Amino acid sequence: MNELINDLLRREADAISTIPVKEGYEAAVEILYERIHQQHGKLVTSGMGKAGQIALNIATTFSSTGTPSIFLHPSEAQHGDLGVLQPNDVLLLISNSGKTREILELIDLAENLYPNLPLIVITSNEESHLALTADVVLPTGNPKELCPLGLTPSTSTTVMTVIGDILVNLMMRRIEFSSEEYAKRHHGGYLGHKSRRLAKGMERLAKEKS
Template identity: 70%
Template sequence: MKDLIKQVIEDEAQAIRNIPVSDGMITAIELIYERVHQRKGKLVTSGMGKAGQIALNYATTFSSTGTPAVFLHPSESQHGDLGVLQENDVLLVISNSGKTREIIELIDLAENLHEGLPLIVISSNPDGVLAQNADAFIFTGNPKEVCLLGLSPTTSTTVMTVIGDALVVSMMKKIGFTNEEYAKRHHGGYLGDKSRMQAKTDKK
């Protein structure tokens, strides 16, 4: 069993190392910066199932690091939640297959509400419907799932998480995000205390 565990860790680590660093990532960062930090819109993330959980993590991490973001559930969007979208926003969707029905429907509805809303797509399928409609496409590298059945989202969600971290850290660098600004957004707990202490150190 230990050998299996070691192999899973090694396979996922290799999948991370194989993530293509593409122009799509740079375009995505520029789109988020323009829409959120220049036009004062927000980042709206979405995904279905496990990808949706990753998209929610994107939204909370971006928000805590100076880039306002919200998660929009693709199914709930058809029951009124689509109204969270505003004309200066940017939509980021995650779909491993690149053809998730609920996500395809979401981008159609978003286009009908605000024509020309920029779309960032993270997917393992560069030939999918979503990739073809993207203003910025980020390829995951299409890693093989470590799930013994090859079905359950495992390796794919790992690389999606790392891609999100890369986007977040890049945006923090671009906007010059500081400990002081972090503390304003994260008051409670250990991280709140640590950010305030580091902010005091920065001022010395």
């Protein structure tokens, strides 16, 4: 059992280490910075199934670190939730295959409402219609799933999560996000307490230097 677990961990780690690092990350950060932090738009993430859960996690992490973001369910978008979109928003869509019907339909719906919204895509299929439609493609590297059937999203969702984490961290650096700002957005729990303590420490150091 331990040998199997170690092998699974190694395969997950290998998948993360082989995520393609391309210029798309820099382009994505600049789009997010311009549309959200300069033009007061927001990030709208979306995905179906497991990819949707990753998209939701990315949205909440962005919001807590200074970049307003929401998750839009692609099916609910067809029943009125599309109205959450605004002219200066950015779409971040996740589809491992790049062929998810609901995501492709969401692009058409969004285009009909507000033409030319910037589109960032996380996918394993760089030749898919979704990828070819995007302004920026962040490829996963198409790792094989850990699932013994090769079907259940596992390794693919791991790398999607990591790509989201990278984007969040790059944006935090781009906007120089501070512990004080974090504390304003995350009041409760251990992280709220820790961020307020860090903010007070930074304030004390600044006073000492002055």
